[in-house]
Amino acid sequence: MQVGIGYVENLIFILMGIVSLTSIPFVILAVKSRDLLMAVIYSAVQSTLYSLLLFLLLAPDIVLVYVAVSVGLLPLLTILLVKKVGRYEA
């Protein structure tokens, strides 16, 4: 056993905990917000945090697909939909 391994392991776990705790307020804001454009942006921030979490969980192949789909394509599509439908929830 090498020295200092427990420290790195705990660091990765602490990073995972911080990232997943930070994603909770963004999910709440995305569900609560009356402004649909801001809700889309909050959900994109949540997706970015999830991609970091997936990278820490040793799944880099998922990250490659997930970033393109869930941070790039879906917010673009939803913003186009919001532009057609109207920005503010009644």
Add this chain to the structure above:
Amino acid sequence: MFLITIASLYLNIAISIYGVIAKPNLVKKFIALTIAQDSINTVAILMGYRVWREAILQPPILLSWSPSPKDLQDFMNRAVDPLPQALVLTAIVIGLAVNIFLVSTILHLYRHFKTVDMDEISKLKRGAIVEETA
């Protein structure tokens, strides 16, 4: 901290399913549904995770072309489970197709009813049915 990760993912699933059920706006329902989808995929990845105790920063790959039995043993001990990753990779791509279908459905509903509020849509539908049967 690992327990906090699991608990916060479950909390995210709960909040987004509340958003799908309770919010009347269809676009808001769609956003909450994508968040629920991502959280469930991340929980599936989390199930296949394993801590490799020896040196966690080295990637879980075979390092030589002709591995000895000890190398294979080490690899088996340190690799994460690839089955949830394959399932999630497929689920993300299929989910993209389903989401595009949902967006086009919401757009058609908006063009038909001139609103995306689900309460308004059910009122209009009820009015249309009463008008037809009267």
